[in-house]
Each structure stands twice: as C-alpha cells, then as structure tokens.
Amino acid sequence: MTTDRSNEYLAGLVRELCKQPAETEWLEFKHNDAEPQKIGEYLSALANSAALCGKAFAYLVWGVEDATHALVGTTFVPSAARVGGEELENWLLRALSPKIHFRFYPVEVEGHALVLLEIGRAFRHPVQFQNQEFIRVGSYKKRLKDFPEKERELWRIFDRTPFEDGVAAERASDEEVLRLIDYPAYFDLLERPLPEGRQGILKALEDDVLIRTAEAGGWDITNLGAVLFAKRLSEFRTLSRKAVRVIRYKGNGRVETQKEQVGGKGYASGFEGLIDFINGQLPSNEVIGPALRKTVPMFPELAVRELVANALIHQDFFVTGAGPMVEIFDDRIEITNPGEPLVDTQRFVDTPPKSRNDGIASLMRRFRICEERGSGIDKVVSQVELYQLPAPLFEVPEGFTRVVLFAHRPLTEMDKADRVRACYLHACLKWVTRDYLTNASLRERFGVEEKNKSAVSRYIRETVVAGMIRPYDEDAARKMMKYVPYWA
Numbered sequence: 001m002t003t004d005r006s007n008e009y010l011a012g013l014v015r016e017l018c019k020q021p022a023e024t025e026w027l028e029f030k031h032n033d034a035e036p037q038k039i040g041e042y043l044s045a046l047a048n049s050a051a052l053c054g055k056a057f058a059y060l061v062w063g064v065e066d067a068t069h070a071l072v073g074t075t076f077v078p079s080a081a082r083v084g085g086e087e088l089e090n091w092l093l094r095a096l097s098p099k100i101h102f103r104f105y106p107v108e109v110e111g112h113a114l115v116l117l118e119i120g121r122a123f124r125h126p127v128q129f130q131n132q133e134f135i136r137v138g139s140y141k142k143r144l145k146d147f148p149e150k151e152r153e154l155w156r157i158f159d160r161t162p163f164e165d166g167v168a169a170e171r172a173s174d175e176e177v178l179r180l181i182d183y184p185a186y187f188d189l190l191e192r193p194l195p196e197g198r199q200g201i202l203k204a205l206e207d208d209v210l211i212r213t214a215e216a217g218g219w220d221i222t223n224l225g226a227v228l229f230a231k232r233l234s235e236f237r238t239l240s241r242k243a244v245r246v247i248r249y250k251g252n253g254r255v256e257t258q259k260e261q262v263g264g265k266g267y268a269s270g271f272e273g274l275i276d277f278i279n280g281q282l283p284s285n286e287v288i289g290p291a292l293r294k295t296v297p298m299f300p301e302l303a304v305r306e307l308v309a310n311a312l313i314h315q316d317f318f319v320t321g322a323g324p325m326v327e328i329f330d331d332r333i334e335i336t337n338p339g340e341p342l343v344d345t346q347r348f349v350d351t352p353p354k355s356r357n358d359g360i361a362s363l364m365r366r367f368r369i370c371e372e373r374g375s376g377i378d379k380v381v382s383q384v385e386l387y388q389l390p391a392p393l394f395e396v397p398e399g400f401t402r403v404v405l406f407a408h409r410p411l412t413e414m415d416k417a418d419r420v421r422a423c424y425l426h427a428c429l430k431w432v433t434r435d436y437l438t439n440a441s442l443r444e445r446f447g448v449e450e451k452n453k454s455a456v457s458r459y460i461r462e463t464v465v466a467g468m469i470r471p472y473d474e475d476a477a478r479k480m481m482k483y484v485p486y487w488a
Contacts, residue, residue, distance in 0.1 A: 007107055007108060010105050010107040010116055011107055011108070011109045013116065013171075014061060014064075014071075014107060014109050014114060014116060015109070017059055017061060018064060018069040018071070019069075020069070022139065023066070023139035024053075024136075024139070025046075025049035025050075025052065025053050025136040025137075025138070025139075026046060026049050026050045026053050026055045026057075026058040026059070026136070027046075027058065027059050027060075027061075028042060028046065028059070028060045028061070028136075028139070029060075029061050029064040029065070029066050029069065030060065030061070030062045030063075030064070030066075030074070030076075031062065031063065031064075031065065031066075031072060031074060032062065032074050032075050032076055033062075034062060034074075034076040034078075034081065036081070036083045036088055036091065036092070039060070039088075039092060039117075040092050040095050040096070040129040040130065041129050041132075041134050041141060042060055042134075042141060043092060043096060043100070043102060043119055043127070043129060044096070044126075044127045044128060044129040044132070044133060044134040045134035045135055045136045045141045045142075046058035046059075046060060046119045046136065047100050047102075047119050047120065047121055047122045047127040048122045048126050048127055048133065048134065048135050048136075048144065048154060049135055049136040050119065050120075050121035050122070051121045051122040051123070051154060051157055051158070051161075052135075052150065052153060052154055052157065055121060056120070056121055056166065056167030056170050056220065057118050057119060057120060057121065057167075057170065058119040058121065059116060059117065059118060059119065060116075060117040060119065061114060061115070061116050061117070062074040062076045062114060062115040062117075063076075063109075063112055063113065063114035063115060064114065071109055071110055071112045071114065072112065073112035073113050073114065074113060074114060074115055076115050077106070077115075078104035078106070078115060078117075079104075079106075089104065095129055095130045096127060096128070096129055097127070097128045097131070098123075098124070098125070098127065098318070098320060099320040099321060100119065100120050100121075100122065100127055100320075101119075101120035101237060101238045101320075102117060102118060102119045102120060103117070103118050103237065104116070104117050105117075105118065120238060121166075122154070122158075123158065123161070123163070123166065123318050124158050124318045125155075125158060126144060126151070126154055133145065133151075135147060135150055135151075135154075137150075162356075162357065162358065162359060163223055163317040163318065163356070163357055164209070164222060164223050164224035164357060164358075164359035164360060165209075165222065165223070165224075165359075166222065166223040166238075167220045167221070167222060167223070168221050168222065168223050168225070168226035168227070168230075168236045168238060168239055169220070169221040169226065169235075169236060170214055170218075170220045170221075171214045171217060171218040171219075171220070172211075172214075172218050172219045172220070172221055173218050173219075174198055174202060174218075174219070176218075176219075177202065177205070177211055177219050177221060178198065178201065179231070180221060180226075180230065180231060180235055180236075181205065181210065181211070181221065181225060181226075181229045181230065181231065182229045182230070182231045182265065182266060182269040183201050183205060183229070185229060185266075185268065185269035186204070186205065186208075186210070186229055186268075186269070187204070189268060189269075189366075189367040190366070190367070192204075202219070205225065206219075208224075208225075208363065209222055209224055209225070209359065210222060210224055210225030210228070210229060211225055221236075223238075223239070223317070224359050224360060224363070226239055226266065227239055227242060227266055227267060227317075227360065228266045228267050228268040228269070228360065228363060228364075229266040229268055229269050230265065230266040230269075231265065231266075231269075232264050232265070233263070233264060233265070233266065234264065241320070241321055241322065241323050242315075242317065242323040242324075243262050243263045243264065243323055244262070244263040244267075244274060244308075244312070244323065244324045244325070244326065245260065245261070245262050245263075245323065245324070245325045245326070246260070246261050246262075246263070246274075246277060246278055246281065246325075246326045246328070247259070247260045247325070247326070247327050247328065248260070248281040248328045249327065249328065249329050249330075250330075251329070251330055252329050252330050252331045252332070253329075254327075259281065261277060267312045267360075267364070268363065268364060268367055268369065271309070271312075271369050274308065275301075275304070275305055275308065278304060278308065278326055278328070279297065279301060279304070281328050282297055282298060282299055282304070282328060282333065283298045283328075283330055283407065284296060284297050284298055298407045298408065299333055299387075299389075299405050299407070300380075300383035300384065300386070300387050300389075302379060302380075302383050303379065303380040303383040303384060303392075303405060304333065304405070306370075306376040306377070306379050306380050307335045307376075307380060307403050307405070308324075308326065308335060309364065309369055309370040309376065310337075310370070310376055310377075310403075311324045311326075311335050311336070311337035311401075311403075312324055312337070312360075312364075313355060313357060313360055313361050313364055313370055314337065314339070314341070314342075314355055314356065314357070314361075314401070315337035315338050315339050315356075315357075315401075316337075316338050316339025316340075316356060317338075317356075317357065319338035319339055319399060322338040322400075323337075323338065324336065324337045324338075325337075330407070331406065331407045331409075332404055332405060332406045332407060333404070333405045334402055334403070334404050335402065335403045335404075335405075336397075336400055336401070336402040337400065337401050337402075338399065338400055339356065339399070339400070339401060340396050340399065340400070340401060341394075341396065341401045342354040342355075342356065345394035345395070345396060346424075346487075347487070348377045348394060349377050349378055349381060349425065349428035349429060349432060350428055350431065350432050350485075350487075378429065378432060380392060380403075381425050381426075381428070381429050382429060384405070385426065385429070385445050387408070388408070388445070388446065388447050389405070389406055389407070389408055389409075390406040390409050390414055390418045390421075390422065391418065391421040391422035391424075391425045391426075392404060392405050392406075392425070393406070393421065411446050411447070411448065416462060419459045419462060419463070420459075420462055420463045420466045420468060422445070422446070423437070423442060423459055423460060423462070423463040423468070423469065424463055424466075424468040424469060424485065426441065426442060426445050427463075427468075427469045427483055427484060427485045428485050430484075431484055431485055431488050436472055436482035436483060436484060437460070437469065437482065437483040437484070438481070438482055438483070439453050439456050439457055439460065439481075440453075442456050442459065442460065443456050446459075460483060463483075464483070467486055468485070468486055469483045469484065469485055469486060470483065470484060470485075470486055470488075471483055472484050
C-alpha cells in the first residue's frame with residue numbers, strides 16, 4: 001500500500017519479501033551499503049524493472065543478508081543522511097527524471113532495525129538518474145542502453161499501460177478497502193442500492209476495476225478507484241498532489257488570496273461538493289427587477305461545470321507534483337490542468353473527443369458528470385454567447401492546458417483579439433449545427449442593433465484577415481455572405 005502503514009504491516013511485508021528464493025529484478029537486499037550514488041542508480045533500475053515485470057512497486061531493503069535473507073539489522077538512517085548538506089531524499093528526487101514516487105520506511109522486525117525503500121514503477125518513459133537509465137538483469141544493475149531488447153519491451157509496456165491500471169494501494173484488506181474507498185457514493189452515483197454484504201460491495205467495485213485481487217493476497221486499489229472514490233486523496237501518497245486546488249483572489253491579480261481550499265475527496269464522489277464550493281466563490285451581479293432583487297451568477301454555471309469536469313478527466317496524471325487548479329478573480333476564472341491537449345485548441349469545438357484517461361472518462365459519463373458525445377466545449381461556447389460574455393480563451397502554457405472565462409465586458413471595451421476569438425468560435429458553433437456565421441447571427445451574439453451592422457461587418461473582416469474564418473461562397477452578394485471556420 002502507499003497509504004501510511006503500521007510497523008506491523010511493514011514487518012509483514014519485509015517477511016514476505018525475505019521469502020523470495022533470491023533477489024529479483026524488482027527486489028534488492030543490502031546490509032549497510034547506503035552510498036547515495038548507488039541508491040539513485042537503484043531507484044532508476046528497480047523502477048524500470050518493476051514496469052517490465054508488471055509490478056506496482058519495487059523494493060530495496062537494508063538490514064537483510066544477501067545470500068541467506070537472514071535479518072541482521074542496519075545502521076543506515078535515511079532521515080539523517082546528507083549529500084553535501086542536502087537531505088538524501090531531496091537530493092535523490094532532484095536527480096531523478098521523471099520524479100517518481102519513492103519512500104523510506106524505518107521498520108523493526110524481530111528486534112532488528114531495518115529500512116524499507118518502496119519505489120513506484122516507471123510510467124510513460126524510463127526513469128533516469130543523473131541523465132542515465134538503469135535496469136536490473138537478474139539481480140545485477142546495468143545501464144539500460146546496453147540491453148536494447150529490454151528497452152524496446154519497456155517502451156511497448158509504456159505504450160499500452162494507461163494510468164488507470166496503475167496501483168494506488170496494494171495488498172489492502174477488505175476492511176481497508178471499505179475504509180479508503182467511498183463506496184456509498186459509488187452506488188449513489190449509479191443509482192443502485194447498496195448490497196447487503198461486504199462481499200457484494202467488493203464484487204461491484206472489482207467489476208468496475210476500482211479494485212482487483214492482489215497476487216500476495218488482499219486487494220490492490222487501482223488508480224481509477226482511488227482518484228474517483230478516495231475518501232481522502234491524501235491517504236494515497238502517489239495521488240495526493242492530484243487534489244483540486246480552488247483559489248479566490250482579491251481583485252484581478254494574484255497578489256492577495258482571499259480563500260484557498262484543496263479538495264480532499266475523489267473526483268467522482270466529491271464533484272458536486274467541488275462545484276458547489278466554486279459557485280459559492282464566484283462573483284455575482286445583483287439585478288433589480290420590477291418588484292424583487294435577484295442575484296445572477298457572473299459566469300454560466302453549466303460552462304463552469306463542463307470546464308472543471310474536462311480539467312479533471314483530460315489531465316495528464318503522469319505530470320508529477322501538479323494537479324488541477326481553479327483560480328477565481330473579479331474579472332475572470334482560470335481553470336488549469338497538467339498536460340497539453342491532445343487536439344489543437346482551435347479545434348476544441350468540432351473535433352471528436354480524445355482522452356488520455358478512457359477509464360476515468362467512461363465512468364464519469366456513466367455518473368452523468370461529463371458529456372458522452374464530447375459536446376462539452378460546444379455547451380461552454382453556447383452558454384458564453386447566451387450570457388453575451390467575451391469568448392473563452394484556450395491556452396497551452398508549457399506542459400499545461402488552461403481555459404479562461406471572462407466576466408461581462410461591453411463590446412466597446414473588447415479589443416481586437418477578443419472580437420476575433422468570439423467571431424471564430426461563433427463560426428465554429430454554427431458549423432457544428434450545420435449553419436453559418438452571418439452579419440445577423442453575429443449581431444445577435446454581440447447584442448448589437450441592426451442599425452450598427454456596419455460595425456459587425458468590420459468585426460467579420462478582421463476575423464477573415466486574421467485567417468480564422470472564410471466566406472462560404474466568394475461569389476455571393478454582399479448581403480447574402482455567409483462564413484465558415486478556416487478549416488471547414
């Protein structure tokens with residue numbers, strides 16, 4: 001497991017590892033040899049070998065004799081180890097690429113002080129230490145480049161292993177699964193009654209691959225199960241940074257934070273609570289009617305919901321140390337997730353959906369949290385037009401995807417980039433409904449009266465010159481001109 005565990009659990013794991021007939025590609029024993037350079041190389045070799053062997057974790061244990069696997073104890077104390085004044089764990093992490101998950105556990109077994117190093121398997125590409133890739137060949141540590149057949153097999157494994165299949169916690173007992181997973185929320189979202197017995201609950205979770213039988217007994221909680229239904233994501237060390245951060249700033253900059261909250265629950269079980277919290281932080285306008293005052297949200301709630309769901313589902317979970325973030329300002333809301341999009345941002349409206357995380361996307365659709373047909377962005381653009389807001393902005397800062405929703409701004413205060421973006425997205429929205437952008441449709445989108453149609457014609461020309469739209473029929477009369485996106 002990757003949750004915090006007792007000395008009893010760790011001692012049982014060490015005893016199991018010692019029952020192995022010999023060291024393996026994913027298991028190494030040491031007595032006191034704790035030279036930092038070697039530890040770093042073992043981190044790379046064991047992580048890569050764990051992926052080759054289909055293991056969720058690899059292990060390095062100090063205090064065990066190599067040949068006999070007898071417990072002899074160790075003088076190695078990871079928390080006291082330093083490299084040039086820097087803590088060992090931090091030094092190792094800096095030298096690793098990508099930043100894999102590993103953790104040192106001091107453990108006492110039969111009166112002997114031991115240290116267990118748990119190493120998460122490699123994902124997506126081989127793990128390097130100081131720009132060198134290592135692998136285990138039998139019980140020996142070698143450079144990966146010297147074994148091209150193993151390197152090819154490793155890349156094949158990376159290509160076919162999705163994030164959801166990874167293990168967030170291994171060898172969990174029945175009781176631990178029910179403690180860690182919010183199973184009542186799972187059945188509520190499926191609108192199914194809760195099974196009477198424990199085994200019925202576990203069987204249902206297993207059927208959706210939220211858990212699976214562990215080789216060494218008990219259950220492995222998959223990344224799919226943990227990220228969607230964790231009672232507390234912080235219980236799963238490899239996923240704790242994937243919790244959603246919501247930050248409300250004062251004004252339009254990031255200088256002063258009014259409120260910040262980090263989500264604790266899994267994405268599916270905590271989604272409605274997350275959306276309620278975000279909506280509670282969004283600025284609003286007070287509209288005075290003939291008899292009553294009413295508060296109107298500044299941003300379309302449906303658009304916010306769709307964009308948050310997209311950020312959760314389409315993020316790149318292999319980007320370590322970063323998770324989805326919602327930042328709320330007086331004049332905009334920015335929703336950011338790790339990973340660059342799989343499709344061009346200019347084609348978000350019309351391109352069929354592509355997801356890195358098909359398992360998560362599939363279950364979120366079953367729970368009616370996200371769109372089945374990939375029409376979420378269509379809805380966002382449609383809602384923005386209905387509210388007559390500036391067009392959303394899709395950005396790709398290095399390694400991330402960001403969507404910005406802007407608060408209401410009069411057309412006269414929109415700059416050329418705002419107008420071109422709005423005109424282009426309006427054309428895209430029309431095209432996917434088998435319709436065309438016209439002067440009349442754009443006037444309606446901007447809320448412009450017919451007497452000002454010459455101004456709208458100017459906005460259309462700006463967008464044509466920018467190369468974002470083109471006339472559907474170049475030879476049509478001026479009053480009959482229709483426009484389509486540049487790619488149509």
